[in-house]
Amino acid sequence: MKRIYPKEDVCIGCRLCEVHCVVEHSRSKDILKAFKRESPRPVPRVRVREDGPLSFAVQCRHCPEPYCVYSCLTGAMHRKPDGGVVHHDPERCVGCWTCVMVCPFGVLTRDVANHCIAPKCDLCPGRSTPACVAACPNEALVYAEEASYA
Amino acid sequence: MPEYVIIGNSAGGIGAVEAIREVDKEGSLAIISDEPYPAYSRPLISEYLAGETSLERMLYRSRDFYHENAVEAILGKKVVGVDVDGSFVTLSDGEKIEYGRLLVATGGVPFVPKMEGSDRHGVYTFTTLGDAERMASRLAGVRRAVVIGGGLIGISVTEALTKRGIVVTVVELKDRILNVILDEEGSRIAEEAVRRAGVTIMANSTVTQITGKPGGAPGVHSAVLANGDELPCDLVVVAIGVVPRVDAVVNSAIQRNRGIVVDRHMATSAPNVYACGDVAEAYDYVLDINRLTPIWPNAYLGGRIAGYNMTGRSAIYPGGTGMNSLNYFGLAIVSAGLVMPDGQQGYEVLTERRLEEGVYKKVILRDDVIMGFTFVNDIEKSGILSGLMRDKVDVGGFKQYLIADDFDLTSLPKALRKARLGPRPQPSAGAAPQEKARALAVD
Ligand SMILES: Cc1cc2nc3c(=O)[nH]c(=O)nc-3n(C[C@H](O)[C@H](O)[C@H](O)COP(=O)(O)OP(=O)(O)OC[C@H]3O[C@@H](n4cnc5c(N)ncnc54)[C@H](O)[C@@H]3O)c2cc1C
Numbered sequence: 118m119k120r121i122y123p124k125e126d127v128c129i130g131c132r133l134c135e136v137h138c139v140v141e142h143s144r145s146k147d148i149l150k151a152f153k154r155e156s157p158r159p160v161p162r163v164r165v166r167e168d169g170p171l172s173f174a175v176q177c178r179h180c181p182e183p184y185c186v187y188s189c190l191t192g193a194m195h196r197k198p199d200g201g202v203v204h205h206d207p208e209r210c211v212g213c214w215t216c217v218m219v220c221p222f223g224v225l226t227r228d229v230a231n232h233c234i235a236p237k238c239d240l241c242p243g244r245s246t247p248a249c250v251a252a253c254p255n256e257a258l259v260y261a262e263e264a265s266y267a
Numbered sequence: 268m269p270e271y272v273i274i275g276n277s278a279g280g281i282g283a284v285e286a287i288r289e290v291d292k293e294g295s296l297a298i299i300s301d302e303p304y305p306a307y308s309r310p311l312i313s314e315y316l317a318g319e320t321s322l323e324r325m326l327y328r329s330r331d332f333y334h335e336n337a338v339e340a341i342l343g344k345k346v347v348g349v350d351v352d353g354s355f356v357t358l359s360d361g362e363k364i365e366y367g368r369l370l371v372a373t374g375g376v377p378f379v380p381k382m383e384g385s386d387r388h389g390v391y392t393f394t395t396l397g398d399a400e401r402m403a404s405r406l407a408g409v410r411r412a413v414v415i416g417g418g419l420i421g422i423s424v425t426e427a428l429t430k431r432g433i434v435v436t437v438v439e440l441k442d443r444i445l446n447v448i449l450d451e452e453g454s455r456i457a458e459e460a461v462r463r464a465g466v467t468i469m470a471n472s473t474v475t476q477i478t479g480k481p482g483g484a485p486g487v488h489s490a491v492l493a494n495g496d497e498l499p500c501d502l503v504v505v506a507i508g509v510v511p512r513v514d515a516v517v518n519s520a521i522q523r524n525r526g527i528v529v530d531r532h533m534a535t536s537a538p539n540v541y542a543c544g545d546v547a548e549a550y551d552y553v554l555d556i557n558r559l560t561p562i563w564p565n566a567y568l569g570g571r572i573a574g575y576n577m578t579g580r581s582a583i584y585p586g587g588t589g590m591n592s593l594n595y596f597g598l599a600i601v602s603a604g605l606v607m608p609d610g611q612q613g614y615e616v617l618t619e620r621r622l623e624e625g626v627y628k629k630v631i632l633r634d635d636v637i638m639g640f641t642f643v644n645d646i647e648k649s650g651i652l653s654g655l656m657r658d659k660v661d662v663g664g665f666k667q668y669l670i671a672d673d674f675d676l677t678s679l680p681k682a683l684r685k686a687r688l689g690p691r692p693q694p695s696a697g698a699a700p701q702e703k704a705r706a707l708a709v710d
Contacts, residue, residue: 123688125681168677175676175688184653187282187571188564191308192327198288209324211311214592215564217647218601221654221687223675226647227599263690 118201121240121250121260123173128165128257130172135161137252138176141241162238163249164224174249174258176238177224179203185216185225193234202240207233269297269339271577272356272366274346274515276300277309278563279372279544281327282570283577288336290578296338297364299356301345302395305330310563312399313595316427322396346373346515351537356515368539368577371516371527372570375509375545375561377420382505384477389487390503393424402502409433412502413490415474417444419591421506422461426595428502429464436467436498438474438490440507448591450607452627453600453641460596472496477503509561511546524548526559531583533573541577543569552586552657553604553638560587590653592646601649604639604656605631614638619670621645628670635663648674654687 136148138161143151152158163176183203185194193209194216196202212232217225226235241247250260271287273280276298287296306327314320333340345359355365377392379385391402412428414421417439425435437444443454444461458468469492476491490498511526522528522536526548533541533549543549544566548557565587575582590603608614608631619628627643630652637656642649652669655662660683662669668678676684 120690122690125684166675166677168673168675171677173676173688178688184564184657187568190310190563191325198285211314211320213310213594214599214601214646216650218590218592218603218649219564219653220650221657223648223651225650229599261690 118179119240119260119262120179121176121238121247121258123175124257124259125171125173127255128172128174129255130165130167131254132165133252133254134163134174134249134258135165137248138163138238141244141248142236160226160235162236174253175222175224176249177203178222179238179240180221184219184221188215188219190215203237204239205234205237207231207236210234268295268365268367270294270367271296271370272364272368273298273370273372274300274349274356275370275372275374275544275546276302276306276340276342277372277374277544278306278327278566279374279570279573280370281306281332282567283370283372283541283543283574284336284338286571286574286582287578290575290580292337294367294578296336297341298333298338299341299344299346299358299364301343301359302397303343304396305332305340305342307396309394309396310423312393312396313423313427315396316393316399316403316424317430318403319430325396349516349519349521349540351519351521351540354539366539369541370570370573370577371521371535371540371542371546372544372566372573373512373515373546374566376512377505378508378510379505380507382475382477384479384487385505387477387479387487387503388485389501390477390505392505393420394509399427402504406431406433406502409501411498411500412436412504413438413474413498413500414504414506415490416440416506416508417468417470418447418506418508419445419593420509421504422457422593422595424504424506425461425466426464428504429466433502434465434467436469436500437461438472438492438498439468439470440473442470444468444470445593448589448593448602448606449600450602450629450641452629453602453606453643456625456627456643457593457596457598457600460598464596474503509545511559513546528557529569529584532576532581533569533584534576541573543573550584550586551588552659553588560589562587562590564590585657588656598643599646600641600643601646602639602641603649603653604637606639606641607631615666617666617670619672621672626672630666630669632662632666635661635666637662637669640669645672651676 142159193206210233228235250258307325311325348357355363414437474490478488527542545561572584593600615632617630626645629641631639
């Protein structure tokens with residue numbers, strides 16, 4: 118299965134990945150409308166982490182051993198049989214934060230008001246390359262099979 | 268004869284079904300439970316009692332799950348015996364079902380100590396949807412309740428009853444509530460939140476008797492404490508604890524300690540018989556011993572590993588430990604592994620408090636490996652610690668950042684970060700070589 122890998126040595130922290138994630142998951146898929154007119158504005162599912170000159174983007178890693186799925190009390194966090202993509206169903210999420218407690222990358226965010234995990238990376242269904250990867254000007258995000266990634 | 272038989276249709280049982288069907292789409296599979304419903308999220312019975320959810324919304328998998336996975340669900344029937352020599356289980360109606368491989372995922376039963384009046388109408392335990400349904404149907408006219416036991420289940424039922432407008436008193440034997448899963452400071456923070464909701468907590472006390480209505484009418488009149496004080500109430504919940512449920516196997520040759528003893532393949536002492544979940548004493552990777560760790564995630568993962576092994580595909584249980592995320596009464600507390608150093612030498616404890624934000628963080632280390640942690644309110648990065656703890660990563664070079672307010676993946680040393688974020692996301696390359704064997708790798 119293809120996954121997204123960050124390359125911190127070439128990430129400049131421009132956050133275009135976040136912008137294009139928002140657009141991709143907006144209703145209009147239009148950058149201006151997504152940011153200016155849609156309410157609530159979609160939240161980015163990829164986040165640039167920064168510390169001084171260090172920066173890199175992370176989103177759900179769709180772990181081969183997804184502890185969030187194994188630990189979810191309700192079945193909201195799930196994988197389809199035979200599929201490697203980790204999905205989250207907000208309808209079944211009760212905001213117990215058990216997945217937050219076990220995610221080794223700390224990428225799940227809470228929507229406290231709605232007792233629900235905020236929308237997470239879905240690897241952009243319908244696209245051959247996720248929007249964040251396609252938008253990165255520096256190839257600081259790579260979408261590759263584990264084995265072929267150098 | 269079903270190739271696979273599973274007793275218990277909950278976290279552990281479903282984990283096993285999913286693993287079995289990953290490997291073996293054909294082998295016949297039966298799952299048995301004395302509860303009549305499709306698998307549901309047991310922790311949500313408190314939302315059910317509060318009137319906030321329905322069985323439909325509590326279902327752990329879709330209604331089609333059994334059909335889609337070619338599972339025969341034998342529901343509403345109890346297993347009364349397991350014959351490991353004859354390889355069959357006996358149901359309460361006398362039916363015998365042979366098995367090729369058996370999984371015992373029977374969970375726990377509430378422990379009810381001997382106490383005068385504990386069999387009265389109006390005295391409940393709280394571990395099943397049936398318990399919640401019964402209690403919910405009889406709440407009319409209930410004004411005051413006494414909950415015996417201030418553990419996770421006691422606090423969850425307390426929240427539900429409070430939401431129903433009932434005035435609750437929690438009676439706790441030890442000096443503080445949630446004493447198994449929180450340290451003293453964590454308990455104090457939790458107690459404040461619980462009290463703010465109007466609940467009375469009586470620590471260091473115990474109920475010795477539940478009195479009935481004058482004149483012998485059915486129902487509860489009061490709970491009497493060891494010191495003689497009497498708490499008038501209309502309802503009592505006994506939530507002292509849960510013990511492994513072994514009625515199905517009690518007369519079998521399957522080896523038990525407090526629970527059913529299993530190895531790293533989740534295999535019991537009996538051939539072709541596996542166990543997982545609340546009923547099993549399985550490996551705890553923090554304490555490096557087998558013990559009961561009765562939480563949902565461990566039941567699912569143990570069931571999954573058992574399922575693989577039942578198909579003949581060897582898989583090793585990486586272990587589980589105690590960990591809980593508490594969100595009752597507006598709290599956000601995460602605690603995992605050791606809650607307090609266990610009296611042995613060599614522990615290092617890091618703490619951080621940001622009182623204005625209600626933040627408390629504590630990390631327990633031994634030899635620079637995380638042994639446990641408690642995070643209050645600022646919990647979003649706690650999972651990173653879980654991962655480091657699980658993989659026994661040496662955190663010596665950056666441990667001071669673990670409790671920092673801006674702790675994140677950026678706080679890890681570059682090599683470790685690259686190893687964890689790189690093409691082999693887990694298990695971490697930072698783990699000691701012998702620890703890599705603990706990976707879930709299916710061999
Ligand atoms: C109110 C409450 C809140 C909780 N909150 C949390 C939480 O926040 N986080 C967390 O991680 N865990 C929580 N737990 C614990 C969690 O629910 C358990 O750890 C988990 O359900 C264990 O799963 P299991 O598959 O081992 O067994 P169980 O869920 O107990 O299921 C076992 C099943 O087997 C059936 N069975 C047993 N014996 C027989 C027999 N002889 N014949 C037929 N059927 C049988 C039982 O009826 C039951 O349906 C909570 C539990 C309760 C009660």
